[in-house]
Structures are given as structure tokens and as C-alpha cells.
Amino acid sequence: GSGLLVARSAARPGLGAIWGLLAIVEVLAFLRSPLRYAERLAGHDLAFAALVRWRTWLFDLLVPLSPAGLGTARRGDLLTRAIDDVDTLQDLYLRTVLPLCVAGTTAIAAVAVVGSQEVWSGFWLACGFSITTLGAIAAARMASGTARAAAAARGQLAAVVADGLEGASELTAYGAWDQLHRRVEDLRSHLDALARTRAFARGLATTSTVAGAGIGVVGATMASVSSAHLAALTSTHVAVVALVALASFEPAASIAQAVLGLDVVRAAGERLGVFEGVAEPDTGNLGVPDGPLTLAFHHASLRYHGATREAFRGVDLSIPAAGITVVTGPSGSGKSSLLTAALKFWPLSDGYLTANEHPFADLEPEALRGRLGSVLADTHLFSGTIADNLTLGTHHYNLEHLVAVLDAVGLDDPASWLERPVGPRGAGLSGGERQRVAVARALLTNAAVLLVDEPTAHLDGATAAHLQASLIARSRSSAIVWVTHDAPPTDAVARLHLVDGQVAAT
Numbered sequence: 001g002s003g004l005l006v007a008r009s010a011a012r013p014g015l016g017a018i019w020g021l022l023a024i025v026e027v028l029a030f031l032r033s034p035l036r037y038a039e040r041l042a043g044h045d046l047a048f049a050a051l052v053r054w055r056t057w058l059f060d061l062l063v064p065l066s067p068a069g070l071g072t073a074r075r076g077d078l079l080t081r082a083i084d085d086v087d088t089l090q091d092l093y094l095r096t097v098l099p100l101c102v103a104g105t106t107a108i109a110a111v112a113v114v115g116s117q118e119v120w121s122g123f124w125l126a127c128g129f130s131i132t133t134l135g136a137i138a139a140a141r142m143a144s145g146t147a148r149a150a151a152a153a154r155g156q157l158a159a160v161v162a163d164g165l166e167g168a169s170e171l172t173a174y175g176a177w178d179q180l181h182r183r184v185e186d187l188r189s190h191l192d193a194l195a196r197t198r199a200f201a202r203g204l205a206t207t208s209t210v211a212g213a214g215i216g217v218v219g220a221t222m223a224s225v226s227s228a229h230l231a232a233l234t235s236t237h238v239a240v241v242a243l244v245a246l247a248s249f250e251p252a253a254s255i256a257q258a259v260l261g262l263d264v265v266r267a268a269g270e271r272l273g274v275f276e277g278v279a280e281p282d283t284g285n286l287g288v289p290d291g292p293l294t295l296a297f298h299h300a301s302l303r304y305h306g307a308t309r310e311a312f313r314g315v316d317l318s319i320p321a322a323g324i325t326v327v328t329g330p331s332g333s334g335k336s337s338l339l340t341a342a343l344k345f346w347p348l349s350d351g352y353l354t355a356n357e358h359p360f361a362d363l364e365p366e367a368l369r370g371r372l373g374s375v376l377a378d379t380h381l382f383s384g385t386i387a388d389n390l391t392l393g394t395h396h397y398n399l400e401h402l403v404a405v406l407d408a409v410g411l412d413d414p415a416s417w418l419e420r421p422v423g424p425r426g427a428g429l430s431g432g433e434r435q436r437v438a439v440a441r442a443l444l445t446n447a448a449v450l451l452v453d454e455p456t457a458h459l460d461g462a463t464a465a466h467l468q469a470s471l472i473a474r475s476r477s478s479a480i481v482w483v484t485h486d487a488p489p490t491d492a493v494a495r496l497h498l499v500d501g502q503v504a505a506t
Helices: 002-010 015-065 075-089 091-117 119-142 146-166 168-173 177-229 235-252 254-273 335-342 365-369 386-390 399-408 431-443 461-474
Strands: 295-302 312-319 323-328 350-355 372-375 449-453 479-483 494-499 502-504
Touching: 015 075, 015 091, 075 091, 075 146, 075 254, 091 119, 091 235, 091 254, 119 177, 119 235, 119 254, 146 168, 146 177, 146 254, 168 177, 177 235, 177 254, 235 254, 295 335, 312 335, 312 350, 312 494, 312 502, 323 335, 335 449, 335 479, 372 431, 386 399, 386 431, 399 431, 431 449, 431 461, 449 461, 461 479
Parallel strands: 323 479, 323 494, 372 449, 449 479
Antiparallel strands: 295 312, 295 350, 494 502
16 A cells, blocks of 8 residues: 555645545554554464463373373473473464464465566566575475474483582582583584574575565566556556565565474474373272271282383282381382382382272372372472471461471471471481471371381481381371381381392291
């Protein structure tokens, strides 16, 4: 419209001849900004809504798989997938689908309008769009696979850095920082090489866009000028053809970025999709009623991913609804693995487990875990206060109960501990303090069965005796499975001694 207005105004026909066209251009100019804002707003709303759906989908997918279904996935790599790769998926609408649709629609409309005025002008304009599109496709093929390799390398880099930060004290003690630094440098160099390849492909795509625009605009203009010489077109139509051809290549500039972005989005989707094909562990739908709970292992065996032998095998063990069941044995004999199997963290390779004589496969996993409390060797404490960690998973608590449970695990002046910061993964506490906070958190639950792994480790004799007395008191109303290297409680109702993964005589 603006091009036609300029062309007609050049002939000075008077205001009365162009007032209608002038009004239309003014209205369109006024609507340009709000329409562009509406387009951006709709695009971003669509992208953010998609992010919510993808994050929810990923969380719902990972929770049932953790930890066994995640295999050997490293923490840093999982974090990269959950944050960076999910964020990349928003580009599917915002920077790929929407720009391609706008550019395609504009190209078709421009060729149709110009071609209706002058056929050869439409032909040259179509050639320009073809060159732009083919150049973008060639660039995408050149960069094909780099996005996938770069995403994998970034995941590895995040995993290496996360492991390095977590094990900083050990790396310092053993003087192993140089090895970590070399690994980081290797990954960085690999990422730089991939980035150079993508930059070259992006340059090729930009060049094809400029070349296509030049050929399309110049060719269409020259063809229209030739027709004007033959009196097939007026000078006004020549100006309109040139201006329409020039304006139509503005959205076409996004074709290259959109086509290259598809490879990045596809790589992110593939990295997230690997978890979708992983078989979930047994997920029954039978609830676990309140009241006493008995557990039993029936000729149970467990082998971890990639292991050459079972962590334990052929275990038969009945855990009464109350009292202490002691599991002893040397390191590596499979004691802790019994607890992870009871929590349904890892599927058995043979045999089965029952709760109140119902096979675990028939029970709803979350309902079962809701009846179990655990203090594992690597129990996680979150970066917050001790009170935050004690009340994890529940909003119903009493301050007196929190103070009482901290006193039960041997923390002096327990009220002063509640607002003490824990630090990342419990770094603000000593090993013994972390252990006691974990035990306190388990005691605060209404679990029918407590699974505790070395609960008195890292403690002095008096504190260990105090904690042991508290657990023995709890065992009068619920079952406790007590894994230990130390002297076990003498009043246990059942005992199991493991040697090299097999039940042995005590």
C-alpha cells in the first residue's frame, strides 16, 4: 500500500486522487505496532505454555524411573537436560515454526501479487526465494549432527564440573585438579570446534539469503522495467513490483536461522526422549493400608546395571511388624542393597518381596514408600534449615515434636538447631550431625518400617548409645531393619548375616 502511494504521489495527481489510499496507509501504519506486539505476545505465550507442559512431562517421566531407570546418567548431565534442553524446546514455536510459516506465507503472497502484474517478475522473485531456501537447507545439512554433539558435550561438561565441585576436597587432597582441568579443556575445545562449524554454516545461510534477495529484487525489477518499455506496465506498477519484492525478503531473512534451529531443537528433543522408552519398574495399583506392616524377602537376588555379579542372592528374610531386624556382614556383602530393594529403588533380578503377604509388584510404589522410613548411607539433606529438612514432605508438624525428636538423637539444646542452615547436601554439618538429622527426620514420620543403614556411624560412644536407645524405643511400635558393622542391639527379633552377597551363619 505504501509503495503504491509513493508511486502515485510521484506523478503529482493532487490530494483528491490519493486521499483514499493515504487513509488506508495511515490506518495500516497505526496498526503495525499493536499487531507486531500481539504477534510477539502470542508467540511467547505459546512458548511458555509449552515449557510448562514439557517440564511437567519430564518430571512425571523421571520420578517413576529414579533411580534404577536412569541407569548410569550423571547428575550434571541430567541437570543440563532438565534445564537447557527443555529451554531449547521453546524455540520450536518461537524461532522455527512461526518464522517459517510467516516467511512461507509472505513468499507465496509476494510471488502471487508480483506474478499477477508481470509473469517474469514473479519468476525472478520465486528464484530468489528458492536460492534463499536451498542455501538454508545446505547450511543445515553442513551443520547436521553438530547440535546433537554439542548438546552431549555440554551435558558431559556439566557432569564433569558438578563432580569436580562436589569432590573438591578429595581432588585437592590427591592433587588431581590437573586431570579435571584437562578434561574440561578437551570438552571446551570440542565445543569450540562444533561452534566454528555452525558459524560457517550460518554464514553460508546468510550469504544465500543476501544473494537470493539480490537476484529476486533485481530480476523482478528489471523484468517489470522491460514490460514498461513495451507499454505492458505503467511506471506505477513498476514501482509497486520493486517495493513488494524488496519488502517480501524481510521475513525471508529468518529462514536460515529457523532451519538451523530445527537441528538444535531436534537434538534437545532426542536427549529428552531417551527416557521415554525406558521401562518403568513394577507399578501396581494396590494401596497399603494403615497399621502394622510386615516385609519379607523370598529367595531374592539383586544385580545392578553393568555389574558382573549380584549384590545379594537367594535371600530369604521375614521382617516382623515390630522389633529390630539386624543385618550384619563385611563391606560389600549386600547389606545396603537390601534396603534399596525394600524401597523399590532397584528391581530384583530374581525372587520377590511382599508387604503384608502382597507382592511388591501389586502395590502402588508411592503408597508403599509412604509406609517406609529410611536413613541410607547417602541420605540427602537439602540446602535449607534443619527444620526445613525435618518437615520435608509434610506441612503438619508441631514445634514440640521437632524439639523432642532432635533431643532423641542426641543434639544438645535442640531448639537452637531448628533454624541452623544445613548448606548444600549437608555441607554445613559434620558427618555425625548429618546422620543424626537424617535419623530425626525418619523418626518424625509415621512409617511402619524404618530402614536404617549404620545409624550410629561417626558418633562417639555416649551419643551412639543415646541414639540406639531412641531407636530401640521406636521399635516397640514399628519394625526397624538395622544394617550395621558395629555391635548390633542385643534384643533383635531377627538376624541376618551376609557374606559376599549370600546368607551365612552368624
